[in-house]
Amino acid sequence: MGAITLSRRGFLKVAGLSAVGVGALGYTTFRSLDPVEAEELRSAPAELKYTADVMCPAECGIMVKVENGIASAVYGNPYVPYNAATICAKGASGLQMVYNPNRIKYPMIRVGERGEGKFKRVSWDEAIAYIADRLTAIKRDYGPESVIMDAGDVTDRDTYWRLAFAYGTPNATEHGSICDTPRRHGPKLMFGGKRVEPDIMRPLLLRQPDGTLKNDYSYRTKLIIYAGWNPFTATRINYESRGTVEAKLAGAKLVVIDPAFSNTAAKADKWIPIRPGTDPDLFAAILRYILENDDPDDPSRRYIDWSFQDASVGWTEFASAFRSWWRKTDPINGLSYFTPEWAAQRTGIAAEQIVELAHEYGITKPAALIWGMHGTGHHYNGYIPSIIGTALNVITGNFDAPGGVVDTEITKSDKGGKATGKDFLKREVTRTVDGKTVTGTQEELHMDRFGDWVAAWDDVVGDYPRRMLEGVTLRQGPFRGRTYPVKAYILRTGNSVITGSATWKWQEALTAKDDQGAYKVDLVAYIDTPFLESGMYADVILPEASYLERVSLSDVYPSHPMIWLRDAVIDKQFESRTPFEIMIALAKALVERGDPDIKPEDFWEKYAQEADFWTEALAGAPGRPNVGRPLPYPNLPEGFKLIGTPDSLEAGRVEIDPENKTIRGEPVTVEWLREHHGVAVWPMSYHRFPGGILKTSSKKIEFIWDWTETVEGEEKRFGQYASYNKLIEASGNVPPPIAALGWQKYPKTFYWFETKWNFHTNPEYASYRDRYPFQLTSGRIHHAMSGTQMVDWLGRFMVEDTWLPINDATTYDEINIGPDGPTPTGRKLTIAPNTWALGVIQMNAADARGLGFKTGDLIELETPLGYKARGKVNAVETIHPGVLRVAFGAGGRFSPGLGKNFYFKDVTPNHNELIDPEALSPVMGQPAFADMLVKVTRV
């Protein structure tokens, strides 16, 4: 650490400051280096250090150049096959995040009202005491379940979850349920998985016939269909950039189905514009076509590979439920459900084109049908295309086939293990319900799974505001009938005010007061590196060490098991602390206050240092079975679960446990990763099911989700919805979101319902067609994620048609995040016109002409619910008529921590000011971000 201390001093000298002076105001005058200082800095050696990115959830393996203790450049790690030395613009620009002048530098406590952004700097002791005092009182007065730990958008959440679970709340979550849960639903129901991706991650480490392991760079895919998925701009699955274009050069055809001409569409052989929210209709038409026209005896119509039935259960029931709709007539167009003509009416795609697409997908093998966040994840009924898409990939023989699709959730390395603290959830707790004492487990106090959202595998962040305002009512399990309030909201690396459903609803919930004038939610804590909008509503703010300053693990979606280390490659900046340190500090403070549930032996006595915690989290890696072809480890028993380092498994330095079918090599540790370029890679194989990777109750692909079988003389319930239906049967309480669909329970197999705020598909909204003629959809910009927009480098370049340097000349009084929060610096700055990218409203050029708008005009969008947002028009040919696209999180940014974007908050639209906070998709509670209608007027 000596070198780093030196370098810091060097840096401070450059800045013209003394170490004491840094804190004083935080703002200093720049001066140039003198030659001696320059020489001192220059002579320092540069090092390349391996770590994991987290500028976005792709979390690529990176190498950071560190000179004199300063991170000076970011490169892709060539040893990580997921990104194979590549890095996107956002990853490369991480330096401006880590060293951002608007970073939170010190702990702070609120001095104004929530939302005013007035804070004062405090010591860590004061800040920790502030939180611990309130958590202690809340546990005493209401119970620990009144605390929500929202570990936000960044995946190394394990320390925070451990603390929360040990404290006694089951309500610890992350951002999954405001991400794309409907999109993950089909794979979850049918595979126990989550993310279906095309088999285009290269290189793939494959066992060779001669026993060696070699990298395969060849592509087998013949057709890729991306529906509502834009990997070139989202860059979320890193390898889908190079993989898609390389597969295409190797002969694959690329079809992109999207209302907007995305960058991915720009590379496609065919762009099929579709109306937002009609992917279920297109997918259903494809499945019907394939079922009606499949002919095993005709090579030109042999769509279905019936061998899938050997490894699956319930196809007959699924197909029958699907077919039952064919006999019905759609009230909106008078046509039979799922025919090409019916789908054409809804999607806006010609019936002939739908037939062509269905045939092409059915006949081309291997092929990959992929549905995305915006196409499915952000719609009220997004489960349906996810379920149909999953079924299509299975019946056409493409699931886990070479060149087909891989469910990366069940093939990636296991991580977390006991470190995450889920064992605490099994603790027995006692509560009073209707005057009676009831005993159950901590888990059974969960506000979603035992409340309104029984099948929500990821907690329902989008519904937190309502519970903050109205309180929680448990409807299932032993504690049903119990109510409790939400008294604390601890938000770590998330920005729910902007991203977690309607912004105004979050503002209302976080500022609501009770009869005594106290805030309903007693404690709002914000833990992060950047200062985002949600921080404006916090009572206490803790500066978290950035991703270059802490240890943890990547959480990614590759085609086969691999994991890499996030390592502290530079010293912690200012007074920030790592999540591990924050966990220990809070645990100690709670114990000091007499907390009965937190034990020293579960925290500081157990983990001497940060690396120990993450080594425990690695204990189960890779945790996947030795299955598939080619067999990953032919030297080891087939079907057994693999645990241990790649080198120990390869060399056979293992213990084999035949009873538990486990192979245990030498454990993967933080130290082992540091000695191996930061990464562990285990081999790829195909055809890894059944009995292998599937996480379903029957270990088969399940087309049915609640059924009973007699096993060894006992009746046993199977299927992914079974346990939830058992709860509902026991309580007699139907969860309100599914009751609204007319369901009594979660369905046994295929289901169908319409999306919200869409007059093309749902007759309920037909009357809005004339007054609110535009569908509003969201888009992703890799530059403009909620938490990275302060990065200057990313603000200078256009992205697609939603992020455009079309600012007016703007002069503003600079506000920076100082020691006491947002503080005017006294500088007046000017941004020259057309030099800074703004989130804009993408509109079809013909629509714009019809309304008399041209690019750059300021317009207002208004929803039928009366909500409004303003932004500049970008009139282009690259979007479906009748559709407006606004980038998610790219406007109306009212935190000064957002840098230049803050000064354009009044001319950039916040998409989430417009959404319907009641439109939470009924099974998982995901906000229907992309279901809204608007009218437009000139400002």
Next chain:
Amino acid sequence: MLVANNPDVLAGLDTDASRRKFLSRFASATFAGLVAPAVLLTEFERKGGPAPAAAAAPADIVPLPDLPDAIAGQDLILRMMVDLRRALEKPIEQRRWAMIIDLRKCTGCVGCTIACVTENKLPPGIAYRPVLTETSGTYPNVSRRFVPRPCMQCDQPPCVPVCPVNATWKRPDGIVAIDYDKCIGCRYCITACPYSARSFDSGYFYSDFEGGDPQPYETVAAHEYNTDRIRRRDAAPVGKARKCHFCIHRVERGELPACIVSCMGRAGYFGDANDSTSLVSELLGQPNVMRLKEELGTEPKVYYLV
């Protein structure tokens, strides 16, 4: 008011406005140029420039990544790094650095642009390698192409003869170099470049627009042309012409240019065109090789696959 953003500073920036301007001046020629076939080049070197920097000593060559063997062929990055090593063993005048960009694989992510900015510690307003975007057509028949535009390292560079002080010249290995200490900042070269690949360093720092404090990465030396320069307001390269140099400081250590190694679409290739066994030589033999503004006779060393 300390320093304001001034339009001059940002004129070279790859904003949409400047892009439009650039395209209106050059677009037709730019994209027309794409259809002219490439020809093999004759060597052109401007005599009288400073002596070339010596090749890095073998001890300075970075180790090759120790990747698993490929089933067939070789990892592209590894292969290009091996190519570099072969080239670096030759005398500098026998090397001919060339870059190839496969436009079919460019996904328009601008990762290369930012990787270059961080590698070379470029100030606000300067991007050595923007990605030009051209969208055409009418809904639903639209097309868009992305064209990364580094310095072309022309064999007949129009920027070189206009320099009144011989501060820019063509090195024996083909790189068009700038001697920041000699450059007087007259900007003739900037005007002369038909590709708009040169920019003027007006001396701004990110801290001028944000926070006021120097950002730490701005205080670290850039290694352009194998020198270690910490950028200061009162010293070169401030006030000088700047442009892409194929990351020659990396190349001479056996590393690929930052844009090539970072590329999300694996669309970039780099190597010695004088080595018939190199990957770039192999690719240059394909029929779909194009260069920008071929008709000007500048003989660029940046090739595009279309």
